Amino acid sequence: MLVASAAKPSPSGNEVENEDDDVRRNEQGSLRERLRRIAAEEYEFIWRSLRRLGVRPPETDDAAQQVFVILSPKLASVEPGKERSYLFSIVMRVASGYRRRQAKRREVSDEATDSFPVALPSPEVDLDRAFGRAILDDILARMSDERRAAFVLVELEELTLAAAAEILNAPIGTVASRVARAREELRAAIVRLHARGQGV
Structure with missing residues (x-):
């Protein structure tokens, strides 16, 4: 005689929410670690690029920080290995905005x-x-x-x-x-x- 096994109980709503929270925390932690790694590896390249694209000290440091601020919320959509390309596209936009502001302040x-x-x-x-x-x-x-x-x-x-x-x-x-x-x-x-x- 076959004995019916007890059905595995479905997770409660709270359990599902907790699992989702854990997944989100892990993803956020991974993104933060990835951002720290990119900043450590690419900061000097970003700073030099901004400088050579017309962002002059003392604004260069602030502009470099702005690049990473822009990157942060978009990092999840950036394909691994393509970070430098994406960063440089941000650098070009930031530098362009800086030059426009400079042009308004002084006549070249x-x-x-x-x-x-x-x-x-x-x-x-x-x-x-x-x-x-x-x-x-x-x-x-x-x-x-x-x-x-x-x-x-x-x-x-x-x-x-x-x-x-x-x-x-x-x-x-x-x-x-x-x-x-x-x-x-x-x-x-x-x-x-x-x-x-x-x-x-």
């Missing part, structure tokens, strides 16, 4: 570089070393956002075209073209500044 002259009291190098001299940060910032500020971002990643961060293309979510050929055009703009700027320094 087309002849701004004339006032920098530095020796002007020959066109072949490395820009980042010889021009100094102020002049490099001024030249970068005259580029389009797309060219400037590509140049920052490839030339200043020294990423490969493939890595930069992944971060920018753009084809490698497009990134290569932007970098090439940015180099042309920089080379032309060096020649102009050198000519001014020689009184041409």
